[in-house]
Amino acid sequence: VIGGIGYTSYVTYTSRHPMEQLPFDPKKRTVVILGTGWGAISFLRKINTDDYNVVAVSPRNYFLFTPLLPSCTVGTIELRSIMEPVRFITRHKSRNVKFYESECTDIDPESKTISITDVSDVKGAVTNTTIPYDYLVVAIGADNQTFGMAGVREFACFLKEIWDAQKIRTRLMDCIESAGFASQTPEEVDRLLHMVVVGGGPTGVEYAAELHDFLKDDLELWYPELADKLKITLVEALPNVLPMFSSQLIQYTERTFKQNKIEVLTKTMVKEVADKEIKVLDADKNIVSIPYGLLVWATGNCPRPLARKMMARLKHTQTSPRGILVDNYMRVAGANDIYAIGDCTFTKYAPTAQVASQQGNYLASVFDNLARIEEGQDKKITPFEYSHQGSLAYIGSDKAIADLPFLNGNVSVGGVATFVFWRSAYISTQFSFRNKFLVMGDWLKSTVFGRDVSR
Ligand code: FAD
Ligand code: NAD
Incomplete structure (x- = not known):
């Protein structure tokens, strides 16, 4: 009986196995998303994989629920209770989401490729490579501000x-x-x-x-x-x-x-x-x-090194040292087919989980509308509007x-x-x-x- 309950709960929980998901479709466009934080995961949960191939790249193969992180420093909550594996999150998708546990080190808007580096301690023969994208979503969060102070x-x-x-x-x-x-x-x-x-x-x-x-x-x-x-x-x-x-x-x-x-x-x-x-x-x-x-x-x-590198490449339009400049549709100023959401951007909004997750949800709906428009449906893409919940x-x-x-x-x-x-x-x-x-x-x-x- 106990084994039966365990099996049932396992099946309910996993609900769909990666082997049951559709493979990549070369006829569909590929969206690459950088990060597995609030912005990226909200986007990943909502993006319709019937329309796109999706690749996620992040040095962390899990989502972290940051609001409860201070409670982990003293053991009120255990660390693993606020971590969620990316593969659990993407198990509901109709098409398999490829995940690479690696750091994106460069974005080349000309060739529409990104460079990635394996960050695990145990390395295989290949540790650096480039991957192509049709659309890129940058959701890499921010670094800790130190003001360059020694120590x-x-x-x-x-x-x-x-x-x-x-x-x-x-x-x-x-x-x-x-x-x-x-x-x-x-x-x-x-x-x-x-x-x-x-x-x-x-x-x-x-x-x-x-x-x-x-x-x-x-x-x-x-x-x-x-x-x-x-x-x-x-x-x-x-x-x-x-x-x-x-x-x-x-x-x-x-x-x-x-x-x-x-x-x-x-x-x-x-x-x-x-x-x-x-x-x-x-x-x-x-x-x-x-x-x-x-x-x-x-x-x-403060901005992460990758954000700074991308901003330097687009220096004529990326004029703020405080983060990536985007328009009201989350499109990166000065680049085609690159979007940015969350703490890596510099907008009128505070760098919070609330903003990042709303931007992730919004961007997934933009991609949905783009696919419907391509099919000939009458859809409008409206600008992002933030709704403050407190x-x-x-x-x-x-x-x-x-x-x-x-x-x-x-x-x-x-x-x-x-x-x-x-x-x-x-x-x-x-x-x-x-x-x-x-x-x-x-x-x-x-x-x-x-x-x-x-x-
Ligand atoms: P993040 O969630 O930081 O995610 C960034 C992701 O990008 C990570 O997965 C990271 O590993 C990945 N990444 C980094 N570099 C690269 C790279 N080169 N290539 C690929 N991937 C990369 N906000 C609230 O609204 N409410 C709260 O209660 C709250 N509490 C907080 C408590 C703490 C302790 C902290 C630190 C923050 C809190 N925040 C809260 C703020 C909130 O966590 C951030 O605003 C939110 O995480 C921003 O989401 P993001 O997706 O932009 O970045
Ligand atoms: P913050 O930017 O909100 O606050 C940093 C503070 O450090 C500022 O008040 C600043 O005056 C002070 N400071 C800077 N340099 C200093 C120095 N040399 N000496 C003394 N003080 C100095 O940073 P945070 O608290 O890390 O939050 C980052 C973001 O995450 C914010 O947008 C915040 O709203 C969000 N967040 C939200 C929650 C929540 O909603 N409960 C929790 C954590 C973080």
């Missing part, structure tokens, strides 16, 4: 990819264990237990919030002699954190952080990063040293904040009820039932058993 890449941890969350979790536990090492000096204990977060945008705020919960719920229990010495500091260059939220929610967040003993240093800009301390220009224009054990760097986005952020102690559009205005709410809303919103936006199940299981697990404090 950031070497000593700080970012929070963008799965391995970043893993690195933060390991380093955090290393700091705590080293602080408990025999005969450690009091100064060194204070340094090791000082967790500094740079950037008061939503990434920095959500990370500080998760770290606070870990301290209160778990570290106080398992490390009673050290927990009261652990200090969290958030450094922000602007006069307040979360500039994209309403002033009411900014004040609510700053009040909550104060109650939770998270020190917020506003009007403070990091100027230098060394292995054990940062130097900041504080609100009184003094240079001050801040020793740290763990440094998390969340100061926003902003949400977790701020710790089971409290979240939300700025939600309501009628023609905006509603700002914060607190425990908003936290329940935050959780349900993120569960409902998971792409698969499997991931919904895993995330809910992790929440239950960490509530019942506490978080795992092993390295």
Whole structure:
């Protein structure tokens, strides 16, 4: 009986095997999509493979649900619960989607080819090749902004990819264990237990919030002699954190952080990063040293090397250093048959998952309409229109904040009820039932058993 249930659930879950999908059709045009993030996956889910051959290229063979990444740094959620293999996502397609786990290193708009490099640790005989496209969709996201500051890449941890969350979790536990090492000096204990977060945008705020919960719920229990010495500091260059939220929610967040003993240093800009301390220009224009054990760097986005290379090739039309310029139809300015969506572009929209996924859905519908127009149907291609569904952020102690559009205005709410809303919103936006199940299981697990404090 158990075997039968397992078999049934496996069949239901996989629903279509790649062997049952149609092969590539040489008579159809080929769309190549770069990336497996919010923009690319939304596009892949919606593109009609009856009309096109589709090839996906990304160094990551999975989609990552970034909104819950801060929860992975302390083990509230396990890493694999927010990852989804590309091949699971494309299993519903009528035609097989080819996936190459590789990095695109160059785009040649003249020959309509891209160069790709195998990124796996185990390499075959061929590691570099070129592939042709009829249409190219660039959805490569963005890099971490460091402002070229020495030491950031070497000593700080970012929070963008799965391995970043893993690195933060390991380093955090290393700091705590080293602080408990025999005969450690009091100064060194204070340094090791000082967790500094740079950037008061939503990434920095959500990370500080998760770290606070870990301290209160778990570290106080398992490390009673050290927990009261652990200090969290958030450094922000602007006069307040979360500039994209309403002033009411900014004040609510700053009040909550104060109650939770998270020190917020506003009007403070990091100027230098060394292995054990940062130097900041504080609100009184003094240079001050801040020793740290763990440094998390969340100061926003900048274009990836591939985006820069493509922009340099199209330098007469690509005139912004902040990202790829596109028109209202997501067509890359100065190139034929190349589109760009999400964080790699520079538009009037914020670089969010919400924008990237709407652009991915929109572009798939553009391709659908193009195919219908070719068949002789009367279809119109309308420009992309963004529909803002609101902003949400977790701020710790089971409290979240939300700025939600309501009628023609905006509603700002914060607190425990908003936290329940935050959780349900993120569960409902998971792409698969499997991931919904895993995330809910992790929440239950960490509530019942506490978080795992092993390295
Ligand atoms: P990404 O999702 O970053 O995907 C880029 C893809 O391109 C990746 O698969 C990458 O591996 C691939 N790639 C990179 N280089 C290459 C290359 N050379 N060739 C081929 N492929 C390449 N937004 C919200 O709206 N709500 C939230 O709650 C929220 N929370 C967030 C929390 C965190 C911690 C972070 C870091 C971001 C959060 N965001 C949130 C922002 C959101 O994640 C991004 O705006 C979104 O991921 C952008 O989607 P994208 O497809 O443009 O890029
Ligand atoms: P961000 O750009 O939103 O914020 C970065 C912050 O770092 C800014 O406030 C900036 O003033 C500060 N900063 C820059 N240089 C500094 C320095 N040298 N010293 C001190 N502070 C400095 O970046 P983010 O938080 O990584 O977010 C990136 C994007 O992802 C944003 O569009 C954001 O809306 C989105 N995001 C959304 C959510 C959410 O909706 N819950 C969560 C995470 C990220």
